[in-house]
Amino acid sequence: MKVTFGKAIGDALKEEMRRDDKVLMYGEDVAQFGNIFGLTRGMLDEFGPKRVRNTPITETAIIGSAIGAAETGLRPCVELMYSDFTTVCFAEIFHCVSKWRYMHGPEFKLPLVIRNASGSSNGAGAEHSNCVESLFMHAPGLTIVTPSCAYDAKGLLKSAIRSDNPVLFCEPKLLYQAKQEIPDDVYNSDYTIPLGLADVKRQGTDITLVAIGLMVPRALEAAEKLAAEGISVEVIDPRTIAPLDKDTIYASIRKTHRAAIVEEGNKTSGVGAELAAQFQEELYDELDGPVARIAALDVPMPYNIPMEHYSVPDANNIMETIRGMF
Amino acid sequence: MKVTFGKAIGDALKEEMRRDDKVLMYGEDVAQFGNIFGLTRGMLDEFGPKRVRNTPITETAIIGSAIGAAETGLRPCVELMYSDFTTVCFAEIFHCVSKWRYMHGPEFKLPLVIRNASGSSNGAGAEHSNCVESLFMHAPGLTIVTPSCAYDAKGLLKSAIRSDNPVLFCEPKLLYQAKQEIPDDVYNSDYTIPLGLADVKRQGTDITLVAIGLMVPRALEAAEKLAAEGISVEVIDPRTIAPLDKDTIYASIRKTHRAAIVEEGNKTSGVGAELAAQFQEELYDELDGPVARIAALDVPMPYNIPMEHYSVPDANNIMETIRGMF
Amino acid sequence: MKYENDFLLKIHKELLEMRLLEAKMVDLYAESRVPGHIHSGMGQEAAFVGVLATRKPGDYFKLAHRVVSSSYLVGDPLDTFFGEILAKKTGNSGGRGGINHTGRLCDGVLGMSGTLGCDAAIPVGAAMTIEAEGRDNVAFFFAGDGATNRGPVYEAMTLAADWKLPVVFVCINNGFGISTPTEYSSPVPNVMADKAAGFNMPSVVVDGTNVLETYEGASKIVEGVRAGNGPAVIECKCYRWRGHFEGDQCAYRDGAVTQMNMEEKDCVKNFEKDLMDQGVLTADQIAEMRESFDKEMEASIAHAEAAPEMTADEIFDYLYV
């Protein structure tokens, strides 16, 4: 069947709520409206108003209550609408969600998921287009997931909901409509994808390209074209950004001896900064050149759509950078 | 005269408030109490209750009002007490302060300074010991300053107050009592230190060590000891973390061909991540080995003091890492 | 009526022009000429016109994503207004920020944050400038019923009240925050006014679809704030005619109620009827005004369409001074 990324997320939520009645879901406009992207439509009817709840515009209370609910026995999966809104409950996520267990003792478990729609989307502007993964990588204790396709999104969200560690789950919103062919039996098999496991999306021998979220399809497109030019690109999707699956990525770099990272967010202090720093620190002798970072330009996201597109990497930007590495 | 880092900050504030009556200062407990570290004592008496104001515990309103005051003609210098509290007004700083001008047009100027006491201090724990520079490096538009000695602190704070761009001014709190000998006439000369200019704190030929804030004295101590072992360390204090003075740092790396960064904050997605990524990306051929990152362990800061000390780099950690690079 | 004709005609002109602007934005959006989203404020114009009829030069305004044509009301020329909507260099920020971040300091428009509530204390800061300069101006804060639930709004109210600053907090209660009815999101019917006493502020609740009632309620409140009595709250009750954004089918609410509001509580139509009944205006005059303003708008849109867009080499401009 053809499944959209958005449907996969909705289905993961429904399946987990059917499986475990401790799981509940809340956020702004997720009930009657079914979330502003339509992802949670039908859930209010199926699970009722105690397990599928609208909230007022109170992001700190969404996160705070999720902590309180999670530590006392529920498994809240909450939604922050836009990833940018993690910044209005930043302390709650950075200090409390991430560190709560460490600071309070092993008795404390926080089985909670914070979903958020991430990245740019046609003129959404500087406050509705951010990628926040790298900000939260700086907070020890948080698991950060960014899927790139419907299959992964479903399996990863199910794992996130089942995890006893708190998970920040970032959904590149330009992917919501992206379709993927998945065999029915596989899609409906209650499969999960382990957190912390990267996926080699394309085999290659000349360079390891770590691509995140929306950048994965663009990286694959670039890889296809570069193959015609004689450059064989291995595309790895970490899927879980923290903790990172170094084994898979490092094995690839040991094979290709070149590495680049492509992400949708701003370059400075982005995910690529940490990854590039790690790669060169830990695999210096394996690398035949610098680790390249391909990322958004360091500007607030312009409202003007041509400039928005210009500021975010596309397949051409990726190809250009990679060509320059040989 | 011997001047403490803390006194230098207080004097900078006073001198700028005397010089320009548009400058005002507010935050929690800065008036009668003179700030919890005693830095602003006497200022209420000198400048009166309209220019030196206590606020309630309302960090978002401190930042928001500073924006409104700054764009309409005042020059607020506000205080967030602990750097950790930038996380409770994160959106206000990350989205509004940093991007306000870009989003609203060239007519808008934000001459405001956000002071905050940064880093660890004897059992202050996981929520009162953070360094936040790297989080805000991800927000285009903000100037970020972290001084390491009294002389610099005074000159940089004066420049920050005079700047028409918003400045996040991080004060390593373990330095407040640190004394520096500065000739009276120099100290009282109304000197300023330009934002965006790094300082070579120690000349060396074998390795460039970029050290930030509290790590500068520790880096100098390590450099002194390493000199005895035959390793000549050039210690560079960027002082302004964003925008970074690449000229000074890169010139040094071109000379030494080795680089390391030492910072007080958590390693993952810290300042060193961005700097290491940049150095290897832009100076690959100049480097004879990987850029090393020396930083705090990736744990919430433990309350237990021996573990707190263990988690933050000291001169020995620096020496060990640097020795390993040769 | 107790008002001078001039005043009534001015109010009417403002109301009508805002309505036409709101309608024009919907049309432009439907033609896919606008990036991002627009949030039509049709039906809510009187709340802005009524409250802002109390304004005077030197006042400041923290406006909101709805009703964006309020920036035109306080001085933004149509050319920069449409320039920004269409993301052209002639817009307020040259198309960098977009229509949901309109700022124009020369008119006192302080800018707005797309992250609701994060700009709540910005008028508080502007009021500090007013105080420092000893003027009798005020700073207006506008936000919706939904946004008012955010914490920074209460922090801003606290700071303004502690420091007795001239801030007028205006809540535009249009019954919804996206799909969520105010009765659900707020434990009290008047989201901001019912909390005013808890911050030691006077308040008034007005029918925000009745421009003169709104003006009268606001006048008393704003007078007190100008007089130095400290901040205060105005809550304007109205109804959001259209979806939250264009395309919203509003399946979460009763279409009949919407219909009723559009028919019975049309702030433009009702005011025009009163004015016509009293011989202040004729239907012909109104038709003429509509036509002439439509021409003005079309000219500005054409001007904007013809204007250049920012280019790649300009993308970093204005980030720093």
Next chain:
Amino acid sequence: MKYENDFLLKIHKELLEMRLLEAKMVDLYAESRVPGHIHSGMGQEAAFVGVLATRKPGDYFKLAHRVVSSSYLVGDPLDTFFGEILAKKTGNSGGRGGINHTGRLCDGVLGMSGTLGCDAAIPVGAAMTIEAEGRDNVAFFFAGDGATNRGPVYEAMTLAADWKLPVVFVCINNGFGISTPTEYSSPVPNVMADKAAGFNMPSVVVDGTNVLETYEGASKIVEGVRAGNGPAVIECKCYRWRGHFEGDQCAYRDGAVTQMNMEEKDCVKNFEKDLMDQGVLTADQIAEMRESFDKEMEASIAHAEAAPEMTADEIFDYLYV
């Protein structure tokens, strides 16, 4: 008196022990045996004892940096209490979090954030669990007058009220947030209670230095919350005897007022006087209790002193499950 002796003696024991614990922490701190800061709650014990005399098994508690011995009140054994203060492995979190982050789920203590207000909605979430499980428990939120000004407190109140959850919001108004008097920081005298109506919550203001008055005021409120009427507010007026942290010279306030409060509003002394007047307790019994609890404390301190500290190889433990 209308209370059983058993009840009065239990209350007295709790009051006295909290006082002794607060005093002991000051001593330990003075001897430089405690990392970080402690915030002595001497003089404020009755607010906690009185409110929490309404508790029952299954309730949840979001406590605060002052009065930390409240965690002992609801069940934390002295060994883990002192273990945490002295940063030993026997502490609640093994010395990782510290005394200002005490949590003990087995007692219902939900943990606390050192970033004031960030934990405001945690009891709201615990109340969701109570609701889901259909229990008649409540979740208590405790915070100071200063912390109550933070936005997340209002967001938590809104969510709790919207969802009619069993949360008891308790504001311990001790007159100061560090050096800032409540009259300065708050536009209303009862920081939280004066705002309760704005969130559709009942409220009560009590003399938090009078343990029985506090208990009586709290009882009515907590009863309503347990009955499913939704959240409510209790505000306890008291006075912070000592500095914000140890070492604070309190130059910002009138020492005579402090003196007066310590002499006339000593919740332990006053209650003991009443009990002695009524023959419920004798001075000798009190002296004996003091002595015996002091021994208990000293034994626990010795136990903590003898306990190991976390070691470098354990520094990453418990970060993840």
